[in-house]
Amino acid sequence: MAASFDFLYQATRMKNEWIAPHHHPCYELVYYVSGQGNTRIGKMDYSFKAGDYAIIAPCTVHEERHELQSKVMFCGFAGNVYPPLVEGIYRETSSLPMGKLMHAIADELRDKKPFHKQMLDNLASNLYLELLRAHPTQVIEYRTDVIQYAQTIINEYYMHKIDFHALADQSGYSYDRFRHLFKNKVGASPIQYILERRIEHAKVMLRHTQMQVSVIAMECGFSTDAQFCSMFKRETGITPLRYRERACLTSTDPGVHQ
Incomplete structure (x- = not known):
């Protein structure tokens, strides 16, 4: 497997809600289903809106402030492929339908069919590899x-x-x-x-x-x-x-x- 699944949560953030600085021991991918706001990833500041997603590397401190009520999905996974993903905010595209990929993980986690743990690792691996393919200029040569x-x-x-x-x-x-x-x-x-x-x-x-x-x-x-x-x-x-x-x-x- 290229990656192992760690967690996935869905949440509604209220207008002006601030998510205090924190970090995770794994990659975190945040998908903004709706809303808009600003986020700080490491030392870089970004704005986000519906359809954007954030890549956050392991142990990077990050925080968020929502200007509008927002629906958010965030997934954690550990990657086993090198070179690593590069942090930042990116836009969902037809070739990388982030919402579809995240909902597939959410459905598997909810239904818990036989071998669901292995399937979650498989889905996380697919997500990880799609991200590496989607940003070829960011892959370390x-x-x-x-x-x-x-x-x-x-x-x-x-x-x-x-x-x-x-x-x-x-x-x-x-x-x-x-x-x-x-x-x-x-x-x-x-x-x-x-x-x-x-x-x-x-x-x-x-x-x-x-x-x-x-x-x-x-x-x-x-x-x-x-x-x-x-x-x-x-x-x-x-x-x-x-x-x-x-x-x-x-x-x-x-x-x-x-």
Whole structure:
């Protein structure tokens, strides 16, 4: 599958209703059935009207304000195809009837026929691939340096599950050959490299936030806090809580720096 289905909701937004800044761990596609308003996706501002749709990448903070009462459908899915979709507001077309595609997902979710979970993944995959086809100029061009390209993808999506076998296929190599080339160029295997990125991000969050360890674990892409604590200690020699204690001591005790 090119994508896995996460959620779909339908809602009516009232005139002047504001949807506060938030983000999702997956792609979100918002289809505006009716109404109009403004949205901020990351650092970019857009206006929208009926028939428009928004593509929002994983972990991008976004918000919305509705100038008129609006009907909205929003779908979440995780993509397994590279390169990634590009954020923005787009217009529904006859070749990409977004309303029809979204309602097909809504019908499947409502009816729950046999194998509906697999069908939802199939519909989400179809939607994802149609979006990639509809915006060919926005697809990142294939790099001659495929390992650099793979490293860039990992740098952008290390907080999420990455299918390294799919990434190897996209690069044109078997997984074993891809892993060998990646390690030679980067100095670590893809799995070790993504672990290092996650640990470094966790260190920043431990130093600069008061988030619980379990929350940091999920934010950094670990499946459980137990896995996070085990991997963190293996890589650093201390537990996350001990790391936070040392970081606080270093930042508050002048004598530590002498």
